[in-house]
Amino acid sequence: MSFPIYSYAWLIPCFPLLSAFIISISLLSFRRSTNLIRSFFGIFSIFTIAIAFCYSAVIFWQQWQGGESYRFLFKWVFNQDFSLDLGFILDPMSSLMLVIVTSIAFLVMVYSDTYMSHDQGYVRFFAYLSIFSTSMLGLVISPNLVQLYIFWELVGMCSYLLVGFWYTRPTAADAAQKAFIANRVGDFGFLLGILGFYWLTGSFDFEDISLQLITLSHTDPNSFLLGILFSLLVLMGPLSKSAQFPLHVWLPDAMEGPTPISALIHAATMVAAGIFLVARMFPIFDQYPFIMQIIAWIGGLTAVLGATVALTQTDLKKGLAYSTVSQLGYMMMALGVGSPTASLFHLMTHAFSKALLFLGSGSVILAMEEVVGLNPTQAQNMQFMGGLRNYMPITSFTFLLGTLSLCGFPPFACFWSKDQILENIFNFNIGLWVIAWLTAGLTSFYMFRLYFLTFEGKCRTDLSLTKQPKESPFNIILCLSLLAVPTCFIGFLGTPFNNIFQSFLEGTVVEGSTNILNNLDQFALFAGSSIGISLIGFTLASLMYSQNKLFSFPISFQNQLFNGLNTFFGKKWYIDELYNLAFVQTSRKLSITILKIDQLFIDAFVNLTAAITLAFGQVLRFIQIGQVQLSFFFILISFLIFALVPIL
Secondary structure (H helix, E strand, C coil), rough: HHHHHHHCCCCHHHHHHHHHHHHHHHHHCCCCHHHCCCHHHHHHHHHHHHHHHHHHHHHHHHCCCCCEEEEEEEEEEEEECEEEEEEECCHHHHHHHHHHHHHHHHHHHHHHHCCCCCCCCCCHHHHHHHHHHHHHHHCCCCCCHHHHHHHHHHEEEHHHHHCCCCCCCHHHHHHHHHHHHHHHHHHHHHHHHHHHHHHCCCCCEHHHHHHHHHHHHHHHHHHHHHHHHHHHHHHHHHHCCCEEECCHHHHHHHHHCCHHHHHHHCCCHHHHHHHHHHHHCHHHCCCCHHHHHHHHHHHHHHHHHHHHCCHHHHCCHHHHHHHHHHHHHHCCCCCCCCCHHHHHHHHHHHHHHHHHHHHHHHHHHHHHCCCCCCHHHHCCEHHCCCCCCCCCCCHHHHHHHHHHHCCCCCCCCHHHHHHHHHHHHHCCCCCHHHHHHHHHHHHHHHHHHHHHHHCCCCCCCCHCCCCCCCCCCCHHHHHHHHHHHHHHHHHHHCCCCHHHHHHCCCCCCCCCCCCHHHHHHHHHHHHHHHHHHHHHHHHHHHHHHCCCCCCCCCCCCHHHHHHHHHHHHCHHHHHHHHHHHHHHHHHHHHHHHHHHHHHHHHHHHEEEEEEEHHHHHHHHHCCCCCCCHHHHHHHHHHHHHHHHHHHH
């Protein structure tokens, strides 16, 4: 029964691709007519991704019931010396990602139908959403590095189009370019790593590369160092896609795109691609302890960097963006300490929680934009918010659920996944665990800071002079309510007492419940410590930003003791300034220097040659007057000169 279902799984990315193709043809050929019936194209896009979700759910259920992995390949390029296969692979990891991507993409499209309804680029937006979904779906079922790289680049192209969707805004255009350049840096290293592994192992297939490396490690000592080098190059791709230090700088600026895009990028597509790739290549990276150490410590540094910068953000979406950077650091740490299952579990719980938070922020922004006198930039600024719970109770409640989950409070989803990660990190390195544990406290602090500044207290805009904010339309509320369900309950799939999620990913048969007392002591130790630090973060945030008992102005640190830290974190650790000085300004100075050399020497030499030629031509012009006698005279003189020179 499962065989024909698996055989046509290639249709899953084709459904949204069909939508993107039809919309694109319609826009190019019948722009005016297309815009007149634009709601049809939005509904059609939602319909195609809904079919993809249903198909993905069936495949996921087959895998959940213990179905075997399925691989379909066909020869794309082949000759005597080289062959390249394309196709798709269906296993627990890919089926999980298919469900995550299609479910969140479906809800984002339903949400966008209302959120983008008044935008002139409504139809174009759905075309971009569809091709973005296609790219990510193709990526997660790719059976080898070459096919994955093709969809990897398509994901990057779509992110450029969507981040710069409002391209008439200079900030959006700049953010799109920044995202594009930062990802090109990582992708160039990724491509070199792919070619290096092919040169070393003769294969692009994940399993073949892993097995070949094991064999080579026993026969060729140099292969170990080459494997480390190529692994580092491949790792550059995930570092850029998943916004890990030092290639994280593009993600917060990507908030210039429409809010539904922020939800899709942060929850289920672009940033998830890097984590997925490292998990897919885990058998390769796990052969090199040095690589695993790098992955773990980069993840730790990214986690604390994102959390500290989030402390000072006044833009609601950028605060959530730095939260994503921090949580991606957790996922990378889990991979580095040898726990891809915990990493993917947190990817799943974080995806639904963060999608809920971003779509909730979009609901707030939509309401604030209707307030007279607030431009789009001000509508995202928490300095103009406060007290919105009184006007938007459903948005407020669902946002609170997402906040509780992300902060790691039980029984919400991220509590279970974050607890697993902390436990695995503790067994790997106590110093790294301290970083992750403190970051958990910072997460609770900055997330409740966002919640209190947005929904609690008094509104910091004089609503007596403006139009009051109101709850969002039905479609938006429906999406928030649906996302709240997995945010609350999906974590129970990975409890330490009966880790069904781990059994599923590792391909073992799911058994019944085990004795809860078996793991109770260890669970109580780690869960208690993480809950404790989260409670401290919540208490401080409440005192500072809800009750206003510590500082006079509840937007950022206003105490002399924290001015230095506030500046350092507010400037994002000065990394953007460092990159501007090291790369942008240096490149400009180098370009100016090369330009001057070109003008003073190369151009001058060319111009001098032209001037000499022109002068010589001018002289000859006076000599050539058309008299035959004079021409014979010069010929005779020239002949005598060439004849006498050798003699002299």
